Amino acid sequence: MRETLSxxxxxxxxxxxxxxxxxxxxxxxxxxxxxxxxxEECSAMLESLSSKLQTLREERSxxxxxxxxxxxxxxxxxxxxxxxxxxxxxxxxxxxxxxxxRLNQEVQEEALRLLEQEETLKxxxxxxxxxxxxxxQQFDKEKALxxxxxxxxxxxxxxxxxxxxQYTKHLKKNVTTxxxxxxxxxxxxxxxxxxxxxxxxxxxxxxxxxxNIIIQATTLETCPSCQxxxxxxxxxxxxxx
Ligand SMILES: [Zn+2]
Numbered sequence: 001m002r003e004t005l006s007x008x009x010x011x012x013x014x015x016x017x018x019x020x021x022x023x024x025x026x027x028x029x030x031x032x033x034x035x036x037x038x039x040e041e042c043s044a045m046l047e048s049l050s051s052k053l054q055t056l057r058e059e060r061s062x063x064x065x066x067x068x069x070x071x072x073x074x075x076x077x078x079x080x081x082x083x084x085x086x087x088x089x090x091x092x093x094x095x096x097x098x099x100x101x102r103l104n105q106e107v108q109e110e111a112l113r114l115l116e117q118e119e120t121l122k123x124x125x126x127x128x129x130x131x132x133x134x135x136x137q138q139f140d141k142e143k144a145l146x147x148x149x150x151x152x153x154x155x156x157x158x159x160x161x162x163x164x165x166q167y168t169k170h171l172k173k174n175v176t177t178x179x180x181x182x183x184x185x186x187x188x189x190x191x192x193x194x195x196x197x198x199x200x201x202x203x204x205x206x207x208x209x210x211x212n213i214i215i216q217a218t219t220l221e222t223c224p225s226c227q228x229x230x231x232x233x234x235x236x237x238x239x240x241x
Contacts, residue, residue, distance in 0.1 A: 001218050004175060005231050011167040011179065012191035018160045019188035025153030028146035035139045042132045049128060053121045060114040067107045074100050175220065182228055192223075193233035202226035 077097050084090040168176050182190035192201040197211055204225040206214070214221050215232045222229055 001220065004171060004220065005217055005229075007167045007170045008175070008179060008191045008229060009231060011164060011171075012189070014160050014163050014167070015183065015188065015190075018157050018164075021153050021157050021160070025150055025157070028142070028149045032139070032142045032146045035135065035142055039132065039135045039139050042128060042135055046125065046128045046132055049121060049125050053118065053125055056114055056118045056121060060111050060118065063107055063111040063114065067104060067111065070100065070104050070107070074104065178220075179229065182222075186226060186228055189228065191229045191231065194230050195233055199223040199226060199228065199230060201228040206230075 074097065077093055077100070081090060081093045081097065084093060171179075179190050186201065189201060192199060194200070194206060194211065194214055197208075198205050201223060202225045204223060206223070210221060210224070213219060214230050215235060217232060217235060220229060
């Protein structure tokens, strides 16, 4: 059993190293994903603002076109007023001209207001477009780094996985299965030492009877609380007992 435990301890060491490497490796694609989300958000915002800007432009252009027609009409009326000889017709025309002038003035002011809104929005659109370009550059850089790092970590992990074989070959199938199952359930940590009478996996204080059994190292014992495989650190890791 002592040999089985030693194998399990070594296997756990290699697996822990693999676990840490995988954690380091996975940071890179996670960062890429976060930047990608920002790119998508920024791109959607740019699209929405650009479409608003387009609507404003169309609205202003319609107003300006309308104003042009109305001003032409006004000029015709003014000419007719000059030519008018009848007093009644002239005063009616003059009133209409005044009213039309006021209307035109309003349309002109609206067109101006739209132009101001347009300019403010255009500035915002340019800013967002610049931000999007920067984010896209950042994404490309991070993606390239992530691909390189994934490759680098994967090859390190592969080498360690090959190391696992030299330990598992000495273990019985049921022990390996047990180890793998605990590892899966317990975040990669299946074999832990007992320190000061406590399981270092979950800090539970072990019953003295179980502690004595673990010191003897003749059976494979697990923690009653976290179910991890336990060993007596001083005895096995340093080979004193
Ligand atoms: Zn425990």
